[in-house]
Amino acid sequence: MSEEPGPAAGLLRAAARELADIGITIQEAAAHTTAAITDRAVLGALPRAPAAGCRAGRALLRAVTNGRGLGYAPAGGRLGTLAARLGVLAGAESLAVRVLATSLRLRIAAVALDHPELTGDPMLSRLIEAAAADRDLEAVRALRALIKDRGAVRTLSELAPVFGEVLALRALLDENPLNDTAAWQIATGRGYAGADPVTGMSNRAVAALDTGEGAARRTGLTAAESRRLSSHGSLLGFLGNIAVIGTTGRAIIQSVRGPDGVVRHVLQAPGMRAGQPDNASPQDLLGAFSSAVLAGSPYSRALIKAVGDYGLPPGAELALIGHSAGGAAVMNLAQDAEFCARHTVTHVVAVGSPVDFKKPADPRTWVASVTNQHDIVPTLDGQGAGGCFDLHPGWYVVDYFDSTHLFPICHGIEHYIANLADDLPEARERIDERFAPYRGPVVRSQAYLLFDRVPSPEGFPFLTVPTYPADTPAGTVELPIRCRDGAALTAYFAADPAAVAGLLDESGLGPAVRIGGRSLVAVHAAWNRRTSLGGYHELHLGVVVPDPWRRGAGRVRPELLRGADRRRSGSLLAGSVVDAEIVAAVAPRLWGGEPYQAPLEFELGAGGARVVAGGPGDRILTLGGALGPGLPLGDRDLVGYARHAGGALRWSVRTRGAGRAHLAPRVRLTVGPSAHPLARRLRELGLDGARPLLCLSAASRQARWEAGVPVLLT
Amino acid sequence: MPLESETIAAQAEVLWSDARALTECADRLREIEAGLEAGGAAPGWLRASVNAHLAACAEAAADLAEAAARLTHYAERTGG
Numbered sequence: 001m002s003e004e005p006g007p008a009a010g011l012l013r014a015a016a017r018e019l020a021d022i023g024i025t026i027q028e029a030a031a032h033t034t035a036a037i038t039d040r041a042v043l044g045a046l047p048r049a050p051a052a053g054c055r056a057g058r059a060l061l062r063a064v065t066n067g068r069g070l071g072y073a074p075a076g077g078r079l080g081t082l083a084a085r086l087g088v089l090a091g092a093e094s095l096a097v098r099v100l101a102t103s104l105r106l107r108i109a110a111v112a113l114d115h116p117e118l119t120g121d122p123m124l125s126r127l128i129e130a131a132a133a134d135r136d137l138e139a140v141r142a143l144r145a146l147i148k149d150r151g152a153v154r155t156l157s158e159l160a161p162v163f164g165e166v167l168a169l170r171a172l173l174d175e176n177p178l179n180d181t182a183a184w185q186i187a188t189g190r191g192y193a194g195a196d197p198v199t200g201m202s203n204r205a206v207a208a209l210d211t212g213e214g215a216a217r218r219t220g221l222t223a224a225e226s227r228r229l230s231s232h233g234s235l236l237g238f239l240g241n242i243a244v245i246g247t248t249g250r251a252i253i254q255s256v257r258g259p260d261g262v263v264r265h266v267l268q269a270p271g272m273r274a275g276q277p278d279n280a281s282p283q284d285l286l287g288a289f290s291s292a293v294l295a296g297s298p299y300s301r302a303l304i305k306a307v308g309d310y311g312l313p314p315g316a317e318l319a320l321i322g323h324s325a326g327g328a329a330v331m332n333l334a335q336d337a338e339f340c341a342r343h344t345v346t347h348v349v350a351v352g353s354p355v356d357f358k359k360p361a362d363p364r365t366w367v368a369s370v371t372n373q374h375d376i377v378p379t380l381d382g383q384g385a386g387g388c389f390d391l392h393p394g395w396y397v398v399d400y401f402d403s404t405h406l407f408p409i410c411h412g413i414e415h416y417i418a419n420l421a422d423d424l425p426e427a428r429e430r431i432d433e434r435f436a437p438y439r440g441p442v443v444r445s446q447a448y449l450l451f452d453r454v455p456s457p458e459g460f461p462f463l464t465v466p467t468y469p470a471d472t473p474a475g476t477v478e479l480p481i482r483c484r485d486g487a488a489l490t491a492y493f494a495a496d497p498a499a500v501a502g503l504l505d506e507s508g509l510g511p512a513v514r515i516g517g518r519s520l521v522a523v524h525a526a527w528n529r530r531t532s533l534g535g536y537h538e539l540h541l542g543v544v545v546p547d548p549w550r551r552g553a554g555r556v557r558p559e560l561l562r563g564a565d566r567r568r569s570g571s572l573l574a575g576s577v578v579d580a581e582i583v584a585a586v587a588p589r590l591w592g593g594e595p596y597q598a599p600l601e602f603e604l605g606a607g608g609a610r611v612v613a614g615g616p617g618d619r620i621l622t623l624g625g626a627l628g629p630g631l632p633l634g635d636r637d638l639v640g641y642a643r644h645a646g647g648a649l650r651w652s653v654r655t656r657g658a659g660r661a662h663l664a665p666r667v668r669l670t671v672g673p674s675a676h677p678l679a680r681r682l683r684e685l686g687l688d689g690a691r692p693l694l695c696l697s698a699a700s701r702q703a704r705w706e707a708g709v710p711v712l713l714t
Numbered sequence: 715m716p717l718e719s720e721t722i723a724a725q726a727e728v729l730w731s732d733a734r735a736l737t738e739c740a741d742r743l744r745e746i747e748a749g750l751e752a753g754g755a756a757p758g759w760l761r762a763s764v765n766a767h768l769a770a771c772a773e774a775a776a777d778l779a780e781a782a783a784r785l786t787h788y789a790e791r792t793g794g
Contacts, residue, residue, distance in 0.1 A: 008755035015746045015755075022739045026771075029732035029778060036729065036785065041721035049791035056722075056784035063729075063781045069774035095770045102763045109757045 012110035017389060019103035020188050027096040031076035033064045071095045097172050100187040104165045104172070111161045114401065115373070123149060124158055128166060157407040161373045189389030212452030214282060214301025216309060219250060219449040229445055233258075233266065233438040235431045236421055238321045239351065242270045243413045245447060251303060251326070253310045255444040258437045264317040264346075265310070266438060267333075269303060271324025271352070271377075271413070282329075282452050295358075299325065300332035302450035304339055310446055312343055319347040319438055323413045324377055327353025327369075334360040334367070347438070349431060351416050354381040356391050367392065368431050372419065373401040375411045396434070398427040459484050462656045462702050470707065474585035481533055481590070483703040487604045488526040488655070489611060490636070491623060491667060491692035492544070494518035495685040500543050503574050503681075507643055508713035513544045513569070515693065520544040521685060522571050523623060523669065523692075524638060525611040527602035528703065536580035537600035539613050540591075541678065542571025542640055548648070548713050564637035564652035573642045575678040577613050577620070589707045592642025592649035596678060604699055609667060619672025620679045627667060627695055630660030636696050644710050651708035657701030665695040719793030726785035729778050736775035740768050 036042060037060045046053040064073045073094035108128060112118045119125050127142035146155045159166060164186050171183035221229070221244075228244045230237030233256035245252055251269045258264055282299035312318065320330035327350030333339050334348045340361040348360065351370045354377060360367060371378040402419060404410045420428045432439065457464055463482040470479045497512070500519035504510035512519035525539045547559075547568035559569045576595035578584050587595045598620060601612040608627050614620035638653040671679050671688035682688060747764045750756035 008753060011750055011753045011755040015750055018742060018746050022742055025735050025739055026774070029729075029736060029774070032725075032728045032732055033778065033781065036725040036781070039721065039725060041718040042725065042785075042788075045718045045722060045788070045792040049788060052784070052788040052791040056781070056788040059777070059781035059784040063774070063777035066773060066777050069770055069777045071770070095767070095774060098763075098770070099767055102760075102767065105759075105763075106757070 009110040009113045012106050012113070016103045016106040016110065019099055019106065020389075023096045023099040023103060024188055026070065026099060027073075027075055027094075030064055030070050030073035030094060030096060033060055033070070034074045034076050036060050037064070069095065071098065093173070100184070101169055101172055104169045104187055107165050108162045111165075111373075115161050117158065118162060121158070127159075128162065154406060156376060157374050157410065160376045160379065160407060161401065163376060164379045189391060212282065212298035212301070213454070214298045214303075214305055215451040215454040216251075216302050216306035216448040217451070217455070218309065219447050221245070221445075221447050226445075229254075229442070231442050232256075233435070233440055233442060235349065235428055235435060236417060238266055238268050238349075239323070239413060239417050239420070242268050242321070242323050242326070243417060245270060247271055249451075250447050250449050251306055252445060252447045253306060254442050254446075256438050257440045257443050259440055260437070262317075262437070263443060264319065264438050265312055266319045266321060267303060267307060267330060269299075269320070269322040269326030269330050271322075271326050271411075282450050294332075295335060296332055297329065298452040299329040299450065300336070302448075302452075303329055303333055304336070306448040306450065307333075307339075307343065309448070315344060317346045317437065318343045319349075319435070320345060321349045321351075322353060323351045323416070324353055324411065327351055328355055328358070331355045331358040331360075331367075334358070334362075334365055337361040340365075347434060351413070352377055352411050354378050356381050359392070363394075366396070366434055367394070368396040368398070368434070370398040370416060370420065370424075370427070371400075372404075372410045372416070373399060374404070374407060376407050377411050396430065398424060400424060400427075459702055462654075463704065465704065470586065470589055472582070472585040472589070474582050477582065477586050478532055479586075479589065479705075479707050481531055481586075481705040483528045483531040483701075483705075485530045486526055486528040486701055486703055487602065488524065488636075488696075488698045488701060488703075489602075489604055489609050489623075490522055490524045490638070490696045491665070491669070492694045493521050493523065493669070493685075493687055493690050493692050495521040495543075495687060495690075499684045499686065502684075503543055504545070504572060507572055507641075508648060509545045509548055509572050509641055510543070511545075513546060520693075521574070521687070523611075523621075523687075524571075525600070525602055525623065526703075527604075531703075533582050533586075534580065536578060536583050537602050538579075538583065538595075539577045539600055539611065540571070540573060540640070541575040541681065542573050545570060545572050545641065548641070548711070562637075564639050564654055567637065567639045567652075570639035570641050570650065572648075573640055575681055577678060590705050591640055591651040592644055592708055596676070598676070604697055609695075609697065613678070614672055614674050614676060618674045618676065620674050620676045621672055621682060622670045623667060624670075625665070625667040627660075627662040627697060628664045630662045630697065633659040633661045633696065636698060642708065644708075647710060647712040647714070649708035650711050652706060654704040654706070655698065655701050656703075657698050659696055659698040659701070662695040662697065665692050667692055667695060719789045722785055722789035722792065726782045726789060729782035729785065733775045733778035733782060736771050736778060740771040740775070743767050743771065 037057065064070055071094035073096065117124065118128065123142065123146050127146055130138040130142050168183040168186035172187065225244050230240050241252055247270050251267065254266050255263050256266060282297065282302045320333055322330035330348055331350055334345050335358050345362060345365050347366050349368045352372065352375050355369055402423060404415065409415055459482060463484065465480065467478045469476045494515055495518060497514065497519045500512045500521065504512060514520065522542050522544055527537050529535050559567050573591060573593055576587065576593065577598050577600060578587065578595045579597065579600045581597065584595050584597050598613055599615045603610040608625055610624035612622050636659045637655055640651050642649045642651065669687050669690050671682045743764050747756065747760060750760060
């Protein structure tokens with residue numbers, strides 16, 4: 001573990017800095033010469049002194065093309081830039097580029113003193129030497145050999161300390177004129193590498209794809225997360241909080257009572273969220289990119305909204321802590337003059353973040369940057385371990401390395417926490433000293449879910465409906481039950497007509513819809529993954545009955561395609577199972593009758609379906625097998641009836657989501673050995689071992705359970 | 715056109731200044747190498763690189779001085 005470079009490394013970095021300055025001087029001379037060649041006055045005066053003018057022109061041209069002097073060095077202005085790019089395409093080099101290349105090689109030499117593996121490892125050394133010497137073919141072969149030997153991730157990790165320098169060297173010396181500006185930025189430390197040093201593609205153009213005004217919504221933490229949150233302000237405590245909320249699209253704000261009794265506030269922002277490069281969260285890959293490259297991004301704007309919602313008192317002090325993209329995002333807040341006019345940003349700590357070219361709007365803001373030299377992410381702005389420029393003399397910079405060279409492990413917040421806890425005690429204590437006003441008990445914590453743009457209410461508009469409380473034996477619940485994400489399977493069977501007639505006896509409903517002399521019954525199972533009552537499974541057995549007032553099987557089939565609001569037929573409930581007590585308690589309000597409570601399993605995938613009711617020792621049924629090809633089907637509402645005093649209770653489940661109709665399912669229903677009433681009923685119906693006539697499936701749906709409505713049948 | 719000649723003369727003056735800067739660059743390069751050698755930190759390849767840069771700086775300084783001189787003469791011819 002080391003933070004401080006040795007004296008030799010210091011000398012090399014100072015020399016590299018001086019060489020970069022010399023390169024800039026040479027480039028300015030080349031630009032002045034180019035400007036003279038293209039000056040209108042120089043050209044316009046030619047008719048009056050053609051001989052002298054031509055001699056001057058030739059001398060100027062020689063100065064910017066002499067391979068033994070400035071080299072091929074047109075620079076500046078549109079013509080100069082065009083000529084320079086054409087020259088790069090032809091492989092021509094300028095003296096300024098050669099001097100900058102020497103500067104970069106000295107930076108690599110400086111890093112190699114701290115990282116002897118870079119030069120001691122023959123494969124790494126071969127790659128770096130080839131890249132530095134502009135030997136393309138050899139560089140490619142060396143890179144291939146390295147990747148083959150160690151894999152891409154390890155190669156990247158091992159190169160990380162000199163990643164920016166190697167890329168800049170390649171870009172300076174290659175024949176691609178589009179990446180030269182980025183290489184100059186890295187080599188001279190004059191700004192953010194505005195383009196990819198490999199391809200020359202504009203980083204800003206890529207970052208501009210990340211759009212959105214940013215939004216933040218209060219969100220809760222799980223009990224386990226809340227228990228793990230630090231209850232006392234400290235650097236490790238705040239970083240630990242970032243680890244607790246993880247890369248889940250959230251950030252957290254805490255208030256701490258300092259030793260002086262003053263309550264101050266701390267915004268803690270995690271890094272990039274895994275998954276799609278661009279999703280609804282600003283903590284995606286594009287968000288990480290734009291937070292690093294641009295002064296404002298959806299991530300930083302979402303954080304501003306979170307701070308606004310949190311409600312800081314006027315003049316309250318605020319510290320900002322971020323990891324990875326979160327560090328870049330909080331630095332964007334610190335350099336936002338409007339934000340700093342509203343809030344007193346006292347501290348910023350960026351861990352593993354590319355923040356070298358960001359600058360707080362308030363010069364009194366204390367900034368600390370903690371970076372592991374093998375971590376690629378902080379070098380994304382072109383400045384890494386080999387940096388030789390003091391870009392921010394007022395900052396507290398901890399740029400260290402340890403024995404863990406593997407990315408992304410060395411980038412993880414847990415790894416940084418472990419390093420600061422065990423290996424960098426001085427750095428930790430120094431930062432904690434500066435954090436003294438924030439070192440006290442946490443008096444408030446609020447997590448926020450962040451978005452690129454204001455999100456529509458979940459399930460909008462289908463689940464945006466009026467709600468009302470309903471008392472149940474298990475407490476008050478909110479109706480209708482709204483399911484944001486679920487899956488369902490309905491299987492229609494031909495059952496024994498006599499047994500079915502017995503079920504309908506004195507119900508006022510029926511006769512059952514018949515097919516081929518047998519009665520139609522339905523087994524409906526659903527996994528309601530995210531509902532207003534939590535996640536649960538349900539299973540229902542029903543006899544398909546026609547419109548109670550216009551009986552006739554012929555009317556049922558076209559009705560099955562109708563929504564619940566226009567459907568008159570339905571399934572008379574003959575038994576239900578749920579696996580959640582609260583659902584069992586509210587069931588009489590929803591679909592009448594008391595459901596059984598038993599374990600339920602539900603799987604639905606491309607390969608088929610599997611529904612299991614009852615535990616291993618008391619199996620009620622198993623419905624499983626291949627569903628076969630499916631025809632696309634729209635929303636599949638469910639309508640049912642239940643026996644109710646003096647009539648029936650009509651209930652319905654409204655659904656939204658794509659479904660499929662499987663006309664030749666190879667699913668089989670197997671009734672278990674259980675003495676459960678539902679198992680007995682299934683056997684009576686002759687369904688043990690039966691195959692369904694038709695299955696309807698929905699792998700992903702939203703659903704709404706309304707309270708059942710009593711209807712008079714006589 | 716006195717204005718054109720003044721502009722050309724100004725360009726020449728800039729190039730004179732650049733020629734001097736390039737000469738100073740050569741001195742700075744020597745100092746860099748000497749400093750690293752004295753500190754025992756100079757990489758083996760540095761001397762050859764610095765020597766190449768030194769020679770190029772000297773040649774560039776001469777080229778710039780020549781161009782500045784030609785521009786000065788040109789400005790004088792067009793100024794009359």
